[in-house]
Amino acid sequence: MKHRLITFIIVCLMLSGVTTVLAKASVAEPEIAWQPSTAAIYEQAKQQNKLVFLDLTAEWCLFCKKMDETTYRDPEVVAYINEHFLPVRVSDAGAGDVIEHYRRHARPGTVMLNADGIEILHKRGYLNAQLMLWMMMAVVQNPTPEAHK
Structure with a gap:
């Protein structure tokens, strides 16, 4: 009787662990809708009626990868970018006018522009999720370049 009870408890614990793992695996993390x-x-x-968000990145850039793993996976950052910006990832390996303009800039780089292509804010280097969120909120609240110089 004790043996069956112990076996039953062990099986229940194992099943609850499997269920938890499966539940976590099935919940998709929110992602930035890169354009x-x-x-x-x-x-x-x-x-x-959105602003443009440029992520200046490169394959060789370790801090770009760190931002991908941390900042750009933060649910608040992802939601805010998707709601207020058209996010564009600009790799130094690509082609196009935007890429050519920012090719020589430091990586990682974060650039926020208005719909006319006028740069509002440009920050170089790694940004954690909290700093990124504060910067985006400030730009959305006052999207004039003069306010962020």
């Missing part, structure tokens, strides 16, 4: 870097991004931003 392609095209000239049409500014027209799209005007139509959607």
